[in-house]
Amino acid sequence: MRIGIIGLPNSGKTTIFNVLTGDRAPTTAYAGGAFQVNAAVVPVPDERVGALSEMYQPKKTTYARVEYTDIAGLSGVEAGSRSVGLSGELINAIANNDALLHVVRVFQDETVPHPLETTDPGRDISILDAELSLSDLSKIENRLERLAASLKRGKGFPTYEDEKVEFELLSRLQPHVEQGRPLRDLELSADEGRRLRGFQFLTAKPVLIVLNLGDEEDEPEIEYPHRKSAVTSIRGRLEMDIAQLGEAEEQVLFMAEYGLTELSVKRIIRQSYELLGRINFFTVGDDEVRAWEVDRGATALECAGAIHTDLARGFIRAEVVSYEDLMAAGAYAGARSMGKVRLEGKEHLIHDGDVVVIRFNV
Numbered sequence: 150m151r152i153g154i155i156g157l158p159n160s161g162k163t164t165i166f167n168v169l170t171g172d173r174a175p176t177t178a179y180a181g182g183a184f185q186v187n188a189a190v191v192p193v194p195d196e197r198v199g200a201l202s203e204m205y206q207p208k209k210t211t212y213a214r215v216e217y218t219d220i221a222g223l224s225g226v227e228a229g230s231r232s233v234g235l236s237g238e239l240i241n242a243i244a245n246n247d248a249l250l251h252v253v254r255v256f257q258d259e260t261v262p263h264p265l266e267t268t269d270p271g272r273d274i275s276i277l278d279a280e281l282s283l284s285d286l287s288k289i290e291n292r293l294e295r296l297a298a299s300l301k302r303g304k305g306f307p308t309y310e311d312e313k314v315e316f317e318l319l320s321r322l323q324p325h326v327e328q329g330r331p332l333r334d335l336e337l338s339a340d341e342g343r344r345l346r347g348f349q350f351l352t353a354k355p356v357l358i359v360l361n362l363g364d365e366e367d368e369p370e371i372e373y374p375h376r377k378s379a380v381t382s383i384r385g386r387l388e389m390d391i392a393q394l395g396e397a398e399e400q401v402l403f404m405a406e407y408g409l410t411e412l413s414v415k416r417i418i419r420q421s422y423e424l425l426g427r428i429n430f431f432t433v434g435d436d437e438v439r440a441w442e443v444d445r446g447a448t449a450l451e452c453a454g455a456i457h458t459d460l461a462r463g464f465i466r467a468e469v470v471s472y473e474d475l476m477a478a479g480a481y482a483g484a485r486s487m488g489k490v491r492l493e494g495k496e497h498l499i500h501d502g503d504v505v506v507i508r509f510n511v
C-alpha cells in the first residue's frame with residue numbers, strides 16, 4: 150500500500166515522514182517549491198501479529214507494509230490566492246498513491262516562514278484541496294472534449310455505447326468537482342468505480358489530515374466532514390527529535406519532560422492504513438507468521454490467490470478460525486477441538502483477523 154504525504158511548504162511533511170519511517174531526510178525552512186520526493190517502506194504495527202508470533206515462535210514474522218512518499222513541489226505561488234495549477238510531475242507523484250496524508254501546519258514559529266505568512270489550518274486545508282480539485286477538473290474536461298469529438302462518429306461506431314456511458318458519468322462528476330467537492334464524497338457503483346480507476350483522480354483518494362502541532366499547541370477544532378477522511382494530530386518536530394535520540398531510556402526521559410505517555414507514530418501508521426478499508430488475514434506456522442492485505446469482502450479463493458497462484462489454482466478448502474477464538478483457545482489444536490476451526494469453500498467471505506490455512510492440491 151502506498152501513501153503520499155502532501156501539504157504546503159514548511160508544513161512539516163519531511164518532519165512527519167521522518168517520524169513515520171524512522172528516516173533522517175533533511176528538513177529545512179528554505180526548501181522553496183522544488184519538486185522532490187523521499188520514500189520509505191515501514192511495517193504496519195499490529196499487536197495481533199505480535200501475539201500470533203508469540204504463540205508460534207516462527208523463524209520469521211512478517212507485518213503488512215506501507216510505503217510513504219514525502220512529496221514536495223507546491224510552490225508558494227500556488228499556495229497564494231491565485232492558483233497556477235500543479236505541475237504534471239507533481240500530479241503524477243500524488244496520483245501514484247492509494248491514499249494521502251495531508252500535513253497541515255498548526256505550530257507557530259517565526260523562524261519558519263509560512264508561504265501565506267500567517268498560520269491558519271482551515272485555510273491551508275482548503276487551498277490544497279482546491280488545487281487537487283483543479284487537477285481533477287482539468288482531467289475531466291480534457292476527457293469530455295475527446296469523448297464529445299469521438300461520439301460525433303455516431304451510433305454505428307463500435308465504441309459508441311461505451312463512450313456514451315463514460316461521457317454521462319464524467320458529465321455528472323464535473324459540476325460536483327467544479328463546486329470544490331471531493332470525488333471521494335460520491336457514492337459510485339462498482340462499474341463506475343472501475344471506469345474511473347484509470348484517471349487516478351486526486352480527490353477520490355482517502356485522506357488522513359495530520360495537524361502538525363508545535364511543542365505546546367493544543368489540537369484545534371477542524372471540521373472536515375467528508376467520506377473516507379479522518380483528522381488527527383501529532384507534535385511533529387518533538388516526536389522526530391525523540392525518535393532520533395536512539396536510546397530508549399533517553400526517549401522515556403524526554404517524553405516525560407513533555408508529558409507524553411506514548412508516541413503517535415504507531416497510531417498514525419495504523420490510522421492511515423485503515424483509511425483504505427482493506428483488511429488483514431493471517432497465515433501461521435513454525436516458518437512464518439504473516440499478515441496479508443486484501444480488499445474487504447475478499448473470498449477464501451481470493452485470499453488463497455493473494456498468497457500464491459498455486460493455492461488458488463489447486464484450492465480445495467480453507468480452514469478458518471478468528472484471531473479471538475484462536476487466542477481464547479490458546480493453541481490451534483485446542484481451537485479445532487472446540488469446533489472453532491471451520492472448513493470453508495471458495496466463496497466464503499474472509500473477515501479482518503481471520504487465521505487461514507488453505508488446503509490445496511496441484
Ligand SMILES: Nc1nc2c(ncn2[C@@H]2O[C@H](COP(=O)(O)OP(=O)(O)O)[C@@H](O)[C@H]2O)c(=O)[nH]1
Nearest residue numbers: 159160161162163164176177178256258363386
Ligand atoms: N517550531 C516547530 N517547527 C517545526 C515543527 N515541525 C516542523 N518544523 C520546522 O519547520 C521547517 C519545515 O519542516 P519540513 O518538515 O522540512 O517541512 P516541509 O517543507 O513540509 O517538508 C523545519 O525547519 C522544521 O524543523 C514543529 O512542530 N514546531
Ligand SMILES: [Mg+2]
Nearest residue numbers: 162163180221
Ligand atoms: Mg520537505
